[in-house]
Amino acid sequence: MPKSIADIRNHAAASLSTDKQQMLEQFLTPMEVAVQAVSLFSESTNPLNILDLGSGSGILSAVTAQHSPSGSTVTAIEQDKQLADLSEAAISQGTDKYEIINESVFDVSIDARFDRVILNPPYKKIKPTYISTDCGQIKVTNLYAAFLVTAIEALAPNGECVAIIPRSWMNGLYFSDLRHFLLEKTSIDAMAVYGSRREHFEDMGILQEIMLLKLSRKTQRKTVTVYQDVSAGTPLIKQDHHDFPIENLVFGKEKIVRIQQQDPRLNQFRTLSENGLWASTGKLVWFRNRDIISEKTTSYPLYWAANQKGLVTVHPVTGTRGQWVSADAENRPILQPAGSFVFVNRFTSKEQHRRIHATYLNNPGLFAADNKLNYIHAGTPRKTVPLQDAVARGLTVWLATTIVDDWYREVSGNTQVNATDLRQLPCPSQDQLAALANLINPTNETDQKTIDETVERFFSWTPRNK
Structure with missing residues (x-):
């Protein structure tokens, strides 16, 4: 068994057949992206309850645990048995307080008790499905949207979620329910959009335009921190970013979300x-x-x-x-x-x-x-x-x-x-x-x-x- 957390992830990526990856649209997170994702979480002095939905190689929750106070616990859910075993090998290097659940995320009863939820879900399209929430039924047409709704529902008050997902949720009718749900239930704190579709997942053959999305279970902040054209190899704090008023990034009855303020020349129309x-x-x-x-x-x-x-x-x-x-x-x-x-x-x-x-x-x-x-x-x-x-x-x-x-x-x-x-x-x-x-x-x-x-x-x- 490979020893380091990064080695475990690379071993899992090399072992994942092309047919299976394409079928599941499963893209295992590289170490550089995992570190950037975890850096979006707020610092804490108290032990944290951490949830990893669809943990894959376990790299995300392992890195989260390593950057969390002593005594933090991890719950990782992964339906693939081989990946669940690799998750345990990785997570055990970050904490000795963990639970690996070898089931589908949607077959597990998850309480709203987690301080941190992190995920890089499958990006696969699905038939329109409705997920019950305390905001009503949310229509989803993609697995990553279903995972994200589940993640938000698992957050404790003031809990934080970081997701590695495509940008497609930000516009279009298919994701309208999801956008309304996120804006009603959470604060959009940060968005980091990668400049290259291939650089950050270069061994995964990914085609989607990928971003990091940080949400908090609290009232919407006045501003959103936006990182554009992110490079995978550099800490986010050292990359170009700006704080934009939330009202300048969300518009229309469909609640379309932008990655920067509208050109002021267009405001007259x-x-x-x-x-x-x-x-x-x-x-x-x-x-x-x-x-x-x-x-x-x-x-x-x-x-x-x-x-x-x-x-x-x-x-x-x-x-x-x-x-x-x-x-x-x-x-x-x-x-x-x-x-x-x-x-x-x-x-x-x-x-x-x-x-x-x-x-x-x-x-x-x-x-x-x-x-x-x-x-x-x-x-x-x-x-x-x-x-x-x-x-x-x-x-x-x-x-x-x-x-x-x-x-x-x-x-x-x-x-x-x-x-x-x-x-x-x-x-x-x-x-x-x-x-x-x-x-x-x-x-x-x-x-x-x-x-x-x-x-x-x-x-x-x-x-x-x-």
Whole structure:
């Protein structure tokens, strides 16, 4: 058996099969990340009750115990027998007062008595599940969210929790219940976002954008300490960080959480939905409509992400799925009315130049849009209404600006651009958008500098880089 806590973790990582890791989305915490996570806990002079949910190699609770007063106790829950044994080997080096529970976290009755809860849970998506809390039923769609709710419920008054989780909880409709629960039940004390997706878990092949989240079971603090672009090898206290007022990081009825304050130039705008615009998702799911999709010209054009070129939507294009749907589409709820719209690609890569890729469309007749595209219109969730053409052109330019792209990257660590977040995006009025369209027309060759400089002149902004 390896001797040091770090060696135990590395031994566990080397022993974990790729298939099992991918199936469970289980990423064992490296020593550097464990030390950073534990450093977020407040110092204490009294012995602590420590809980590790899904302890894996035991590295998190072992390091927590090592940095806690003498007499502190650890309870570690791990359903994998091999990992539970490794947890015991690691934790025993931090304290002789411990209990290893070899069961699923969700099969264990956990009292709200813990002063410190630490966890690096699985990141696996699950079917919508409801967890009972004293705040009511909380809907979760990911294992890490279920673990985090369980962790909060296990905290004693003034207890603290540090979790190593993806950033995806901070935005999107799927995590709305979780955000409301956290903001009602806890204080968000600190957030540390890693700059690289691979540096901190380099032997685990992780793809998500990961962060450290510190919560306390008490009334929300006035400020939140935010560490951005964290490097795994340097103590957090030595890395760049700022304290932001909580009200500047949380906004909208969906309680979207940001990692830094909004650019003050955007404060003058209401949200896209408040300006009478609505973002919806394309209605055609290709595998349910394969029988009506054709590569030959038939009744109605079909738009995919591949039809987005520069700031415009072109049709047809070659080298992709069929560009048309047959007249049978009239009997299915997939057709959109003629008129002007803005498409936004739902899926991008982290390294892509623009996270938000918006394109203008003016279609003279009915058409269909793939569900991997969002489309912005002037209607409601139940009714699609085309935009005024000038508004559509101006909105396309606005969504292509660097300031908007930066806004979205600060809101979302996910490469998926969802309609819920678009509705909360700061946006000029429809009259302003129409006026902006008179200054610049979206084309497939409009360059970024021209877009940004035109918008800056229109709103009389001083460029931030000057």
